[in-house]
Amino acid sequence: MAELTAADRSDDGTVISTEGLTKRYRGGQLAVDALDLAVPRGSVFGFLGPNGSGKTTTIRMLLGLIEPSGGTARLLGSPMPQGVRRVLPRVGALIEGPALYGFLSGRDNLLRLDAADPTADPRTRTARVGQALERVGLAAAAGKKARAYSLGMKQRLGLAAALLQPRELLVLDEPTNGLDPQGMREIRHLVRELADGGITVFLSSHLLDEIEQVCSHTAVMNRGRLVTQGTVAEMAAGARGRLLVTTPDPAEAVRVLKEHGVTDLTAEEDRVCGELPVPDGPEGAPPDPADLNAALVRAEVRVRSFGMERASLEDVFVSLTGEGFDVAG
């Protein structure tokens, strides 16, 4: 049995891999452009990008809903969309928000989705549906018609559908959308718990905090292209920190720091921010922050606090896509 499954998964430790994956819609719009994505097994993979950058089209191609117009996509080692019947029972997915039958109860919604999976055992169906509802905290509302659910409850039911069977991979598109802060924390906790149980999680989100908190790896898309991918730690290292000085003498501090090669200086009330020179730049080695502090004190600038502000993923994101979260044109 073990050999059989090993052969079945000729994915060399990669659960999702794409090569030159391209989608051009009828009408010529290039939604995804030669995407090379590699999601390592066991990772919590954050998939980032502004609206309209091709994330959803990519996810739909990975799940066999959209046929690529070029390149290949492999999911759990099988090419998509050919491998749909074989692979998808081992994948749970939440795509572009939950979609429910409003005229069915939450429980009946799950029973129907489970019946759609030909590998799901009908003898354990009721029990598995009950467990999934329990897991997302919906057991009490399971008998209510889904049209009466709030967005957060719908989101939870969508997650429950992804957890009906033991999965190897979860593809979650904006799983915390519409949830209150408490709900977000619960879902994040659930994602971590699933990841610790060995499930690879492919998570697309607009909330960079969320990616920072739960993801081990990340990729950024912009205008249909992959801008970068790697571990979250690598991405953070790529972003240079900013110098932050709090002082009652901002004008003087700006002058001193400028003399020492600090660029992009801004002073807002008592906060002075600046960029350290690039390592190996024209001025040679960047100044040690300790020397800068000493220089400030020597110039009789009163310093309340002095430190490096670490770049957040958001800074990295904005520097990569150059447009924050505006819709790509």
Next chain:
Amino acid sequence: MSLAEPEAGTGAGAEEAARAGSAARTGAAAASRPVSPLWSLGFLRSELITTFRRWRTLALFGVLALVPVLVGVAVKIETSGGGTVGGGDGDGPAFISQVTNNGLFLVFTSLAATLPFFLPMTVGVIAGDAVAGEANAGTLRYLLVAPAGRTRLLLAKFTTVLAFCLTATLVVAVSALATGALLFPVGEVTLLSGTSVPFGEGLLRALLVAALVAASLIGLAAVGLFISTLTNSGIAAMAATVGLLITVQIVNSIPQLHDIHPYLFPNYWLSFADVLRDPIYWDDLLKNLGLQGVYGAVFASAAWARFTTKDITA
């Protein structure tokens, strides 16, 4: 929030390996699940239950059941003074003048009254909404990643629409039979050719008529399903199917277009009256079944070709 926090960088080698290990276990568990081919039928069952328990479907059945009651009551009121219905044979639905003699004829009258528009309209609603309605609600993508399989999903949908055709026809027939038996005398059935058959045989012929009427709807069901795969709007698919039905019925009633009539799916619909001859006149009945078969095969194949290659963007 800073990236320097240890939990953000979980890329540590040991942890990675541990995760990969347990992932392999999960994978083994998933891949070794024994699967029975019978489980594939679970979705058809779910589809049937979902469709037939839906309030909208029940409302359609309710309206269909009401038609024979209205016809029966109207005939009863009009003839209570001893007069005849519609002032002779030319007016009103077929067989309506025989209803007063035998309640069983209300079955034929009701089917003849509902078959041109009413009955096929309900089929248009169900067939048009079959795939497009799921796309509209977004549930289609979840069914497909479950994975329901596109061919399997379409087969379940088509089977369910056909089941609806049969049930809808039976609803009209049974309601008509009950109303007819309640309001009018029943007994020996005088056929169109003048011979009389016992009530039992009359009932059997009524059942055959119902089956033929249900089969008459196969063509439209397939057309509706095909239209349903063309759009992501359930309402649009329903409207298009019903609109097409009305157009074809109008074309079918224009004598100048007689040459194309034999190719229109409703052309032989009222041929079911031939069951009430002795012996049964099979010519048009078989032509009808053949035409429905061709429409069914062509449009079900078109629906399949469209649906299995379609990009699901809804």
